[in-house]
Amino acid sequence: MSREEILSKVREAFVTILEHDNFKLADETTADDVDGWESVTHMMIITEVEKTFDIKFKLMDLMNMNNIADLLNTIESEL
Amino acid sequence: MEFVKKLQESIEKHSNHNVLCISNTFYTYKDFAIEVSKIRAEVARVVDDAEKLIGLVTNDDIQTYASIIALWLEGKAYVPVNPATPLERNSKVFELTETKYVIDSSKTSVYNDYEVISSHTIPETAISLEPKAVSGDDLAYILFTSGTTGLPKGVPITFDNVAGLVDAIEDEPEFNLVPSDRCLQMFELTFDFSVVTYLFPLLAGSCMYTIPKGAIKYFYIFKLIKEQKLTVLTMVPSIINYLRPYFPEINAPDVRYCSFGGGALHSDIAKEWSDCLPNCKIFNYYGPTEFTVYSGFYPYHKETHTKAHNGIIAIGTPQKNTLYLVVDENNQEVPVNVSGELCLAGPQITPGYWKNPKKNAQSFFTREENGKQVRYYKTGDLCFKDSAGDFLYVGRADFQVKIRGYRVELAEIEFHAKAKSDKKVNMVALDITNNLGNAELGLAIESEEFDTQKIFDHMKTQMPDYMIPMHVRFIKEFPHSINGKVNRKELKTYFDIK
Numbered sequence: 001m002s003r004e005e006i007l008s009k010v011r012e013a014f015v016t017i018l019e020h021d022n023f024k025l026a027d028e029t030t031a032d033d034v035d036g037w038e039s040v041t042h043m044m045i046i047t048e049v050e051k052t053f054d055i056k057f058k059l060m061d062l063m064n065m066n067n068i069a070d071l072l073n074t075i076e077s078e079l
Numbered sequence: 080m081e082f083v084k085k086l087q088e089s090i091e092k093h094s095n096h097n098v099l100c101i102s103n104t105f106y107t108y109k110d111f112a113i114e115v116s117k118i119r120a121e122v123a124r125v126v127d128d129a130e131k132l133i134g135l136v137t138n139d140d141i142q143t144y145a146s147i148i149a150l151w152l153e154g155k156a157y158v159p160v161n162p163a164t165p166l167e168r169n170s171k172v173f174e175l176t177e178t179k180y181v182i183d184s185s186k187t188s189v190y191n192d193y194e195v196i197s198s199h200t201i202p203e204t205a206i207s208l209e210p211k212a213v214s215g216d217d218l219a220y221i222l223f224t225s226g227t228t229g230l231p232k233g234v235p236i237t238f239d240n241v242a243g244l245v246d247a248i249e250d251e252p253e254f255n256l257v258p259s260d261r262c263l264q265m266f267e268l269t270f271d272f273s274v275v276t277y278l279f280p281l282l283a284g285s286c287m288y289t290i291p292k293g294a295i296k297y298f299y300i301f302k303l304i305k306e307q308k309l310t311v312l313t314m315v316p317s318i319i320n321y322l323r324p325y326f327p328e329i330n331a332p333d334v335r336y337c338s339f340g341g342g343a344l345h346s347d348i349a350k351e352w353s354d355c356l357p358n359c360k361i362f363n364y365y366g367p368t369e370f371t372v373y374s375g376f377y378p379y380h381k382e383t384h385t386k387a388h389n390g391i392i393a394i395g396t397p398q399k400n401t402l403y404l405v406v407d408e409n410n411q412e413v414p415v416n417v418s419g420e421l422c423l424a425g426p427q428i429t430p431g432y433w434k435n436p437k438k439n440a441q442s443f444f445t446r447e448e449n450g451k452q453v454r455y456y457k458t459g460d461l462c463f464k465d466s467a468g469d470f471l472y473v474g475r476a477d478f479q480v481k482i483r484g485y486r487v488e489l490a491e492i493e494f495h496a497k498a499k500s501d502k503k504v505n506m507v508a509l510d511i512t513n514n515l516g517n518a519e520l521g522l523a524i525e526s527e528e529f530d531t532q533k534i535f536d537h538m539k540t541q542m543p544d545y546m547i548p549m550h551v552r553f554i555k556e557f558p559h560s561i562n563g564k565v566n567r568k569e570l571k572t573y574f575d576i577k
Binding site: 030031032038039040041042043058059060062063064065 | 322
């Protein structure tokens, strides 16, 4: 799967959980940049992404996940 | 004031130790002493003697922590406001406390209507930590919690109240911080739980580790446990609910104390969490803001101390000088094993809600005990005492709920939701438990579907983000109970959330 395809699926997961699509996702995007992306929804997004790609994140990966690039890198490494 | 004097002694004695770790930068007690001295000098220079209630913008930096101590050394109280909360609400707080001066370490301050003390630009002065004399009745801080009328409700806490808390914790042989301890400070400084997570480390010469604003708290906490080898954790139970799916990956042998408070601790998760911390004592603390953070605890142990009611761990016994009393609706004590409202008395009780005689008449009462008048605070929590003398939590007596550890009056959310709505329809705010066991807010609207953008835009200017409902459902007709009240329990079933 290409990085663009991964990003597009990640975006879908964000839209499903946040119930809006009023945001841009780029490598450097963090929770501060997206309305509604905070502690509670973060966990829901993570679960949604895990379902989408049929993967399971490790706590060690999650604790160092600071932006979208980190998320995409971790997904790539799990696929 | 003895505890302020002890703070001075601790800061001086531990000058080579680290006091704070903020976003991987360490600061020593010497750095801290310099910041405190600068800020208190500026406060003494600028602020009128009669001005006692000083605003404090709660940024995540050394100046903000130093400001609290600087104000105490000057015999003044801090009125904290969260920079992430709408300016309108924070201004309301300052209006209620008639605050004229605001200490703000932000690069540019938004508090243009006030005298701003920019705590990060004060020139260096000699270290001076000698406290001024204060009266025990003077205020140490005022915190504002959600109120039912749309106005935040102020809880003033005096120097004597804080002294009572310090005295009770120092008397507890099971809990002793040492200078080598590395302590989690996960709380926003507008939340009263933060008082124990900065005050006790400072008194002991230990180091505090903060959570950067905007970080995903529960993962950052795990990162600190793992990389910084924290030894003391003080948390709200919802944090471990989030980490629960990852418990098998957590083993933290360095943690020696883990204190919970600010919400119900469930026995199943307490047991599993305890497995992650093999060398740790777990305390289940209880206490409302009105009683200066803690009033007592239950010492949980997965094998020997597992007392619980409906799966919620006991809140144990009152701490030194604190009295617990369980009463019926006429404020009469109920027998052992009978549920009633828990009331608290002792040196940590607030003098009363800020300028709110009506609420004070409802929430406090006096009772004669051994020829003396004893003043009690009614917590709104339903509890009972068992025959062994332990207190057990049953539930809330009213519509106040806990969202991520914050107390929220559902009525306040309803008030703001209805305020700017074009459609005059009934709206009910509900706390809904998600599959992690945490409460999320839902808004039920008695109407055909319509666009709620305007309602939410308004709510976001009036309330902090944790008070904004995350789920909306339109229900054509609300279910009612026999006595004609909206059936909230049934309404919750409309919120099928993951």
